Amino acid sequence: MGQTNIVLLTINTEKRETWLADEGAHQLLRQTWSEATAWLVGDYLLMPDHLHLFCAPRDFYFTIETWISYWKREFALKQKRFAGTLAPPKWKFQSRGWHHRLRDGENYTEKWIYVQENPVRKGLIKRIEDWPYKGRVFDLIWSGK
Secondary structure: OOOOOOEEEEEEEHHHOOOOOOHHHHHHHHHHHHHOOOEEEEEEEEOOOEEEEEEEEOOOOOOHHHHHHHHHHHHHHHHHHHHHHHOOOOOOEOOOOEEEEOOOOOOHHHHHHHHHOHHHHOOOOOOHHHOOOEEEOOOOOOOOO
């Protein structure tokens, strides 16, 4: 055993609508991920129409698909309560996501830098440091190089 179980996950918004790079959505997602702890979210980045995050299982009883469905449902419930105050649009994700388990020899830091360069490549910012819709919820233990 002893293999690392860190997964890079990408999920699009429904119909690639561009609502995700928003402070309200950002805060609701952080709150949701901090509470949905069957899998732990490490570093993440929100783009206008998709998100990338690194995650790791905390409870092996839950598959990644089960966990994704759970936090999307919780996010939707939180959004309904939030809608009463600021009336955001109806934020929805596509039903599925893409995930890739980092293998031995894969460099977490290089992948994280590549993810952070997304808004630069799209012309949304000039420097990685300027993107406000990213962060870390939990520290993930990485034994890779």
